[in-house]
Amino acid sequence: MSSDFYTSQILPYVEIIxxxxxxxxxxxxxxxxxxxxxxxxxxxxxxNYNGKAEWSTWIYRLSLNVCMTLLKKRRTKxxxxxxxxxxxxxxxxxxxxxxxxxxxAQLYKAIRQLSEVDRAVILLxxxxxxxxxxxxxxxxxxxxxxxxxxxxxxxxxxxxxxQLD
Numbered sequence: 755m756s757s758d759f760y761t762s763q764i765l766p767y768v769e770i771i772x773x774x775x776x777x778x779x780x781x782x783x784x785x786x787x788x789x790x791x792x793x794x795x796x797x798x799x800x801x802n803y804n805g806k807a808e809w810s811t812w813i814y815r816l817s818l819n820v821c822m823t824l825l826k827k828r829r830t831k832x833x834x835x836x837x838x839x840x841x842x843x844x845x846x847x848x849x850x851x852x853x854x855x856x857x858x859a860q861l862y863k864a865i866r867q868l869s870e871v872d873r874a875v876i877l878l879x880x881x882x883x884x885x886x887x888x889x890x891x892x893x894x895x896x897x898x899x900x901x902x903x904x905x906x907x908x909x910x911x912x913x914x915x916x917q918l919d
Contacts, residue, residue, distance in 0.1 A: 763800070764793055767813045770881065774814070777865050777877050784828070792820045794845040807890060814891050816881075818874045864913040868870065868906065875899065876906045 764771070775788040792812055796816055814858075863888050871892070878888040885896040892899070 759797060763797055767810055771817050774817040774821055774877055776862060777873055778825050788821055788824055791824060792817045794911055795820050811891055814878065816898055822870045860914060864910050872906050875902055879903050
């Protein structure tokens, strides 16, 4: 990847990529892997960009697709290597750490508990994208997005208030 392409086509949208990658990862190592893969895929598929949507819309869509794909792959791998005893210890340690988390970290943790599609929608909403833009990125209509965001907000509130696991 040339530094000119990175500087002109990726760097201006780095905040978008970071927020999406952060919402789909639990560790710094995973975040770095996701970020690198998103940037690589932007570079690899740059010739597929047809100009029908804005570049930022294309970046959102590609970033979301890459993160969702990587998440599915990791879930499949983890199923093969997980153990109930290890998971119990990890959950106990996480509970202790969660009590000390900053509000933004708690919000990201709650967002990670949403479905992949709801995660994408709320991230776009938090980026102050219009319902029309979110609908375009997600391949649906603006009315559907409005209803979905209301439901997501309700679910997030319950997650943050500890009413859901």
